[in-house]
Amino acid sequence: MASLLFCLLLLPTPASLPDPGTVPPPLMRAIELDAGTLQGDPALLAADTLALVVESRRQAFFKLSEKGDILATGKLLPGVNTVRFTRPGLTAGSQSFFFVLDLLEADASAQKFLRVQVTVEGRPGTAPGEPAALSGSFRLEMYHSGRLFGFRKKNMADFLKLKTGPVMPVPDPGLSGAAGRSPSAGNSVSLISLGMALAKFLAGKKAEKRLRAHEAENQKKRLTVTIRRDQREFPIVIELRTE
Secondary structure, eight states: OHHHHHHHHHSOOOOOOOOTTOOOOOSEEEEEEOHHHHHHOTHHHHTTEEEEEEEESSOEEEEEEETTEEEEEEEEOSEEEEEEEEOTTTTSSSEEEEEEEEEEOSSOEEEEEEEEEEEESSOTTSOTTOOOOOOOEEEEEEEETTEEEEEEEEEHHHHHTOOOOOOOOOOOTTOOSTTTSOOOTTOOOOHHHHHHHHHHHHHHHHHHHHHHHHHHHHTTTEEEEEEEETTEEEEEEEEEEEO
């Protein structure tokens, strides 16, 4: 009897059965723009290719489509995945797109909807800031005592090339007092002033770091990239919303 009890004690503890009412967490953690890839290689957008970062909790297969047309398929691994797909005409002009991301696990399926807004700032065929061609001409006339003694004729295109030189600041001789005098060698530097300056510098660095982090986070949803096409450069804004 004692040996039987001893054998029962040596048996492994049975694993607890999963609660049938427990709902697993959503498969997707986040779907964002791959800002680093798109900014590092603007030729991708110029070729109508979009790069996304998909963070998944579990392994799953995916299919990305638009109105039934399959744009990309593959397998997602737990963690961060990069998904690229080409949609002809993506950056041809300002427009919006609606994509469907189908997800398939071992015993479940889900869908995510992606809305992508593309805004082309400036026409692809025109260099940004390029002035429109002007026609016509103007005439400069010189008079003395009411009589014309000379004139010069110029085209409007020549008029646009007229430039002025840089304006150099002139010191104001009226400055006086402590603001206009250099500090004497005998003046000492206040330690309190140094401390305040250091604190201000460190606060500025902290605010700058926080601002950079905020901008990097915003770029995951809205990104501006300058692309080159047909020997022209123009900026494109990509915005992503997931549902």
